Every structure is written in structure tokens, then in C-alpha cells.
Amino acid sequence: MSKRLRSSEVCADCSVPDPSWASVNRGTFICDECCSVHRSLGRHISQVRHLKHTPWPPTLLQMVETLYNNGANSIWEHSLLDPASATSGRRKANPQDKVHPNKAEFIRAKYQMLAFVHRLPCRDDDSVTAKDLSKQLHSSVRTGNLETCLRLLSLGAQANFFHPEKGNTPLHVASKAGQILQAELLAVYGADPGTQDSSGKTPVDYARQGGHHELAERLVEIQYELTDRLAFYLCGRRPDHKNGQHFIIPQMADSSLDLSELAKAAKKKLQSLNNHLFEELAMDVYDEVDRRETDAVWLATQNHSTLVTETTVVPFLPVNPEYSSTRNQGRQKLARFNAHEFATLVIDILSDAKRRQQGSPLSSSKDNVELILKTINNQHSIESQDNDQPDYDSVASDEDPDLEATASKAHRQKVRWHTERETVSLAEMLSPAEPPAW
Known part of the structure; x- marks a missing residue:
């Protein structure tokens, strides 16, 4: 599914109007040319989906749209917003630039090297910084402020961080608060819906206990995302998780194709x-x-x-x-x-x-x-x-x-x-x- 794009939307990397693709983990919309570069970087850098021709879970698309509309791109281009960047020779790609090398070099610097992301002051112990950021993330996900959480994740906060004092993870907190878009963002960054808190409860349990049934169902889908995607690739169907079916094992239709x-x-x-x-x-x-x-x-x-x-x-x-x-x-x-x-x-x-x-x-x-x-x-x-x-x-x-x-x-x-x-x-x-x- 896809929501029709508004004419005001432009590519986050080169400002071409009416972008057709999304970078899910970056919270941005991108044009065909820039998408070709994103794809070459790999899913560990940018997870791309077509806005019209790729099936979307509704809340995942809503999460990306919310990030885009709330200016998530400024996270990845923070230093370019400084007027001094113009005098230093650093600039954003524009629609007239060639894909190679101009747009490609800019996109690699932006997402692979994180060259324009706001940097925290240097500290002797990076693990302490990551722990502090993760604790901030743990607190922030109970609100609807997605861009704050994306900024923390971009700086090194861990989506699966287990809070030693609270005894749970950010996904537990988001699930208890019914923040389904925060749960989508955390899952994109690797949060596990099956992780147990100090009492043995999962985020799915938290969502159900809080009466957030849509969120609970979505968390189950996320938990089985890998096998669901593989099954859908082969037979175009997904399991009926609501009724307890969690796996579909497709069978070859042509029995003459014996295994070697x-x-x-x-x-x-x-x-x-x-x-x-x-x-x-x-x-x-x-x-x-x-x-x-x-x-x-x-x-x-x-x-x-x-x-x-x-x-x-x-x-x-x-x-x-x-x-x-x-x-x-x-x-x-x-x-x-x-x-x-x-x-x-x-x-x-x-x-x-x-x-x-x-x-x-x-x-x-x-x-x-x-x-x-x-x-x-x-x-x-x-x-x-x-x-x-x-x-x-x-x-x-x-x-x-x-x-x-x-x-x-x-x-x-x-x-x-x-x-x-x-x-x-x-x-x-x-x-x-x-x-x-x-």
C-alpha cells in the first residue's frame, strides 16, 4: 500500500520533486537517481522501499512519513544547515548534478560516513556515551517524538538496550505507552519483540496488558518478519498470526523437480x-x-x-x-x-x-x-x-x-x-x- 505523495515533497538528497522511494531507516523520501546509490550501499546503510509498488504495513509507512514531515533529514545534514558550510565548500547535491560522481559521493558521505551528523563532544569512554544515549532513548520512546529518538539512534543509542535499573528495554516502554510508531522505529533499528524484561514479560505482553491490541498484533508480525518475508516471496501469502499460524512452508508445484x-x-x-x-x-x-x-x-x-x-x-x-x-x-x-x-x-x-x-x-x-x-x-x-x-x-x-x-x-x-x-x-x-x- 502507499499514500499518495503531495507535490511539496522533494528528494531528501538532491531536492528533485515527487520522490518515489523511501529510505526506511533514515526516515527520508528519495528520487530514482538517489535510490540507485542507496541500493548500492546495502541494507545496513539504507533500507529502501518503493512508495507505490512495494507492500507496506500501514504503521511502518506512517512512521516514515512522520519522520520525513518532521524534518528527520536535518539529522543527516546537520552541519550543512550551518551558513559556514557554504564557505567551506561543502554543499548538498542538487537536481542538476550527475549521479556519478556528484550525487553518489554526497550520499556516501551523508549516510555511510555520517559526515554531516551532529557530533557529541569527545569522551574517553565511548561505552559510557552509548549507555547514556540509550538511557535517553529508553525515556524518550514513551512520547510521540520520533525525530528525537531517531537522532539518539543516529548518535549510537542501542535499540535493544536493557536498562539495568528499570529492568526492560525501550521497546517495552514504547509498548506500554501504546506508541506504535516508536515501536516501528525501534524494530527497524533491531529491537526484538521477543526480548523479556526482568519478570519474563515481552513487549507483546506489555502492549496486551495496556489494551493496545493493534500494537500487540503488529509486534507479533515484526517478530516473524523474516520468515513471513521469505514465505511471501515464494507464494504471495503470509501466516495468519491472529489465529496462531506463524509459519507457511510453501511446496514446489512441479514434483518433477527432484532435489539433487x-x-x-x-x-x-x-x-x-x-x-x-x-x-x-x-x-x-x-x-x-x-x-x-x-x-x-x-x-x-x-x-x-x-x-x-x-x-x-x-x-x-x-x-x-x-x-x-x-x-x-x-x-x-x-x-x-x-x-x-x-x-x-x-x-x-x-x-x-x-x-x-x-x-x-x-x-x-x-x-x-x-x-x-x-x-x-x-x-x-x-x-x-x-x-x-x-x-x-x-x-x-x-x-x-x-x-x-x-x-x-x-x-x-x-x-x-x-x-x-x-x-x-x-x-x-x-x-x-x-x-x-x-
Whole structure:
């Protein structure tokens, strides 16, 4: 769903009128050109959604609109508001600037480097500063002032901070106060609706006890956001959480597509992962689903625009410097999975997530996520050896977050073709989809 944009709205990065996209975690609306740069930075920097062609939970869209209308962009451009910035040569991008390098450099400085965010005075102990900010966040979420909380989060406040004196988290406080938009913001920044307070109660319990039933239902949806998104990607349906259905496990419609021995071995390895490694793999697959779905929306909305070029296609997940080089390479390999392989992996993750949530015993194993990815991708090894251009960033590392920009034009075109082909293949291979029901 989407609310019709008002003509007064402009891109937060270059001031082009009528932006079509939102950066959810930044609380801003952005144009197509700037969105192409945001997408290349990765979800850990900017989580983009199309305002009209992406399904939105109503309160999540309301949260972003509220932040935008209340001037959240000034958080990310604080120092640019100082008249002295004009004399120093620093300026905001404008509509006439080229995407590369002008807009791209500005957007990276603004969101990746946080070059224009207000800085707190330096202190010897950064952990003390983060703790103080988190305590302020804990107090602020009981009000409706979203931009104050976003500012605290931008400075380093922790959304999952457990207050030692109060015995709960900011999400508990927001839930008790019925602040559903604050809950949306905290969840975007990683707050866990399943976290227990010192008495064993979750934010969902707080919301129900306070009579905030809409908020309680939304928190349950947020709690299952990862598996819901994976299920919706395959079959276009989400579980009926109100009636106690928390998982949908899609089935392949074409029974002739039998699992290979490699896929069976990978499934066995997946089931033997400890919970931490399984969660990492599930989050990586979630990010890949987001990349594929956003790519599909991007290609559909550009209508042969000049923006669909080798500089705007995102052929695989951008490097996240907080992850190891091994994990980054594994994440990028996900782009090489064809429709059947990727659907099989998603179904296996959904099945095992349900098994783990129900408390079935787990076997111990030292296998890691990379082994799973290597096993399923092993059948591609001969092809990749014969290909002059690598299918993923083979030297992705913590020290070089921009290597994805060096991928070849031929590879980008191939990935675009695969993306379009897989959209059709999934529709043919899986059960008929039902429309989303937010």
C-alpha cells in the first residue's frame, strides 16, 4: 500500500520533486537517481522501499512519513544547515548534478560516513556515551517524538538496550505507552519483540496488558518478519498470526523437480547448524530476497530509463564491513542461485526455523554457513572457472567495502537477465500466489 505523495515533497538528497522511494531507516523520501546509490550501499546503510509498488504495513509507512514531515533529514545534514558550510565548500547535491560522481559521493558521505551528523563532544569512554544515549532513548520512546529518538539512534543509542535499573528495554516502554510508531522505529533499528524484561514479560505482553491490541498484533508480525518475508516471496501469502499460524512452508508445484544429492546434503548441513549460524544464514537469505524483489520493482518502474545501466544494477549483496570476508563472499554467492535452487534454500530455512521454534532437538556440528553455500554452489564451479568474469566478488574483505563497483558490464547484464528469467520461473514453479493482505 502507499499514500499518495503531495507535490511539496522533494528528494531528501538532491531536492528533485515527487520522490518515489523511501529510505526506511533514515526516515527520508528519495528520487530514482538517489535510490540507485542507496541500493548500492546495502541494507545496513539504507533500507529502501518503493512508495507505490512495494507492500507496506500501514504503521511502518506512517512512521516514515512522520519522520520525513518532521524534518528527520536535518539529522543527516546537520552541519550543512550551518551558513559556514557554504564557505567551506561543502554543499548538498542538487537536481542538476550527475549521479556519478556528484550525487553518489554526497550520499556516501551523508549516510555511510555520517559526515554531516551532529557530533557529541569527545569522551574517553565511548561505552559510557552509548549507555547514556540509550538511557535517553529508553525515556524518550514513551512520547510521540520520533525525530528525537531517531537522532539518539543516529548518535549510537542501542535499540535493544536493557536498562539495568528499570529492568526492560525501550521497546517495552514504547509498548506500554501504546506508541506504535516508536515501536516501528525501534524494530527497524533491531529491537526484538521477543526480548523479556526482568519478570519474563515481552513487549507483546506489555502492549496486551495496556489494551493496545493493534500494537500487540503488529509486534507479533515484526517478530516473524523474516520468515513471513521469505514465505511471501515464494507464494504471495503470509501466516495468519491472529489465529496462531506463524509459519507457511510453501511446496514446489512441479514434483518433477527432484532435489539433487547436493541439495539434500546441504539441507542436512543446514539442520545441523547451531542457532547463531542458522540465524546468520537466514538473515543473509532475507537480504538476498530483498535485493531480488527490489531489483524487480526497480526494473519495472524505470520503463527503459537511462538509469538502468551497469552503474545502477546491484548484481549481488554489497559488502557489509561488519561481517567477515568469508560471510560477505557467501552472501554474494547467493546471487548465483537459480530460481529452483534459491527457492529450495528458502523452503529449507522456513522448515528448519519452524522446527527450531517448536523446540525440536538439534544435533551438534562444527559445519558453518560457508559449507552450505559451497555445497549448493559446487555444481557451478566448472562454469565459473571457464568464465573470465567472476560471478561474485571473490576478494570481498572487511577493508574494501566498495569492490562491488568493479564488477564487469557483461556480468551485470547477465544478472539482470537471470533476475527477469527467475521471476517467470518462480511463477511457473510455485503454487499460485494470493494478493498481499496487510
